[in-house]
Amino acid sequence: MSRFVCIHGHFYQPLREDPWLEEVGFQETALPYHDWNERIATECYLPNAYARRLDGRGFIINIINNYEWINFNFGPTLLCWLEKHKPEILNKIIQADKKSCLRFNGHGNAIAQAYNHIIMPLADTQDKITQIKWGIETFKYFFKRPPQGMWLPETAVDNETLVLMAKEGIKFTILSPRQALKIRPISSESTIWCEVNEHTLDITQPYRCYPNKNVAIDIFFYHGPLSHGIAFGNLLHSGEVFAKQIENAFFKDGIIALATDGETFGHHWKFGEMALAYVIEYFIHHPEIKLTNFSYFLSKFPPKYEVVIKENTSWSCAHGIRRWKEDCGCSTGLHPGWHQRWRKPLRDAFNWLREKVYNFFRERANNFFYNPWAAR
Template sequence: MKNLIIHGHFYQPFRENPYLEEIPLEEGAHPFEDWNERIYRECYLPVAYAHYREDGTTKDIINGYKHLSFNMGWTLTHWLEKKHPELLEKVKEGREHTLASTFNHTILPLDPLEDREVQIVWGIRAYERFFGRKPLGFWLPELAVDYETLRLLKKHGIEFVILAPHQVKGNAKYLWVEDLAVFVYDGELSHGVSFGELLVSAERLHQLMKSKEPPVVIATDGETFGHHKKFGELALAYLFKKYPDDFTTLEDYYRARKPNQRGELVPYTSWSCVHGIERWRSNCGCSAGGLPGWHQKWRAPLREGLENLRSMVKEKAYSILEKYLREPKLALLDYVDVILENYSQSAKEDFLRKHAKRRLSAKEIVEVFKSLSAIKYMHFAFSSDGWFFADISGIETVKNLLFAKRAIDLLELEDGEKVLKEYLQEAPSNVLAYGNGLGVWEKLVKPQVYEPKTIAKTAVFLHLLEEKTLGRWEYEVQEKEEGFSVKLKDPETEETFSFEIEWEELNLEEVPDRFLGRILKSWMESFEEGYLSFLSDYMYLLEEVAYYSKSKNFEFLEDVKGHTELLLKLKLKELLVKDKDVKAIKELFNRAQQLGLDLKAHRLAKHFVELCIIKLEEGEEEELLEIVELIKDYNTKVGRFELMIDLWEVQNRVWERRHSIRNKRIFELLNLQPYATE
């Protein structure tokens, strides 16, 4: 009987800057641009392509989402839809095993009841849009729970949840609590997977699970598989491949059998704080990161300040909405449909047709959507991450405060900012450079606030590069003799702006870092193209000088090598990206080898992989074989892992097309078994 269950809680906070709806560069995520990108590559993608290996050969590639019980809420699915839509179908293959969750991961027992209901309803609507079905199960953020929360879940059609052992009084692992079925996860095994070494031996983990009374449920952060625990997805591949008849999911188990015992809830508890839910409102001692001796005395004043601001935002927003909408609180529940459609014109028109008292003017429409957006951002300001870690200066807390600032600005709520700053002044930081929350506000939050004119200047730079996107902003730039005329529109609020910008006003220091990177990259590509074009006639001469000088000690040799390496590297990049000429790439590699030059090919790894995939999709098996052979030979010669070109993504794409590939040598080179047992 299938009674072993692994549940993954996949979650990332909403990281986008609310003034732009783009994630800023996050240095801690290096070599990736931000944490979402890093965790995507280390976890979300590997879980979809978990390699089952025997004797060094990949004999199957398992989509973990098809076998896991899991939840993945809007803040992550929204980002994936924008940045990595290719992964979505792999995730959706597990739609029948998924649980819903709240919209942006607030601690429900600490939310006012009406905000709690918004989080639940918005979360369920987002789930229905993404997975195309109604959810039966629900993941409570941090598993924080009380009786009112369970009643709200029941009201909105939820039938089961999962909780930790210390959150339920009862003699069973599967029981009824408040008319909801509750799965109680195994604390010992879950802790061993999350924080111990149980993923090192999947066989041992399976034995331990089998030794327990069913149902055996392991619950852990989904990011455990590959991000927190490197190569953790390989354990999933082993378990699901070797023991398919042992594993099921929470929903399948629930559909097959209902609990036969009752239990009692231990309210105001969570899975990650032994003090209940104090981690999100007091200096209870539970934290992550930081240094010895650090405190979290900042938590209470932060929450109190944000709670006061939340009340002020809702009071002003509802006073505006009541003028224009029939039932503002019901309208707020439906506003999620506008969010889910990325503030499309049609979604906003549908919303107003349903809820407006009358036909509204353009100015009144702006007032409505600014008010609704302000309430939304106050929800974001209470994302649990803001209290989870060691200091008020952490990236997550700063983001929550930035959402609060956006709500303040939308409603022009100067008194609200004054009140919040008074509380922040009483929130001590462990970092002397900030002193307290007010220092964090001034030094870390306010520099991320972008005025419309700054956005307009950024639009000019992007226009000059023929770029078309600037976060969520729509823009139109017209060039004039003395400068530029810029029109902006914010689809979120329907606000429009017009600016006349002179050349002298343009300053790269004002450009948000995400867009600055795009501008500088474009400039660099322009330089590379010009450099290669200008010196291409001298390439043969440089190669000749380099060849005849390589065994000599001429004083100019280093300069010659530097110029030749750069030229050949730029030519290699051109061949990979534009020409896609495999024969020419091989010849260039051979020339570089003869000259004793280092092309630093690992820096072009992305382009090598993309070329492999292009040749695969075009059905050019011989050229694919040649480029893979070239990469394998290069990897052997460099010998160091960090300098190698990773062919993992090529393996995955070849695996998906394995039935149409005739040349078995491709499988051999990629350490794949051509025909797996399926």
């Protein structure tokens, strides 16, 4: 095994279309653009397809399609918007995946995402299946191949979700190192587990998870401090510093994986796509560390350790998944008097409405389908 780096970008925008007009309305907060989709496409999705590399005098010396060199997922609702409104950007994304398939023996950079950005552990079984199936089918429509991996919104996870993903052919997902509970060698006959945390987990290798005894799915855990530095620190202020930080993170052979919202590169951090392009070019020519994607790395270096996950956890809530169902205490501190007590009645209302819709669906759909749920 040698040394590899994989940078994952999670690109996503929610549905903003008016349900009656099926178009995104004017959004004043996105000025000078018509709406936030337009603004983020201009600040992030387009620049990452044509990321500039400059010399010391500010002259362009290279233009890089970042999507060709990073692992990524695009939310299905965003892909559908790009198809309609920004087909040239969508084409660059699709072509980048095709080129990565050629470079990595059929293993492309793109992975799927659950269809909507729902917190999967809070969904019931049927909704989870729908999210997974629709995410896979949307991926196949755009990328003309089945996905090997799937991104979970907010990396929110439970064992049932992993089982359902694996049953649909998904081979791996990506989680935070805080979401690993314990590990042991796969080949070991010992029943002794080693408890881990975000500081003691070896994130330079993938792990095999058995969410039930008959199903397996592999998991990559991203590098916490570096990923946090991209999103909330100053790593994108300098491509050179960014590259050196990755280089210095290696303490042995294996993979250093980073994961962040894709919009970080250009929208959250202006010119972040240029820092990313610097890092890409730096490792393209690096004598010891190579760029890779998760699918290719997994094909060459299958897991040697088994992992048990911490269920009902996520990458963005210190209280697991409570921020999406109750007043968990998460706060930026910007508005000291604010609270989230409204979240529990809202979640209860969502669950009540789901049951009402299910009953209506079952009553009416049985008149048309032998198996209504199979009609998905």
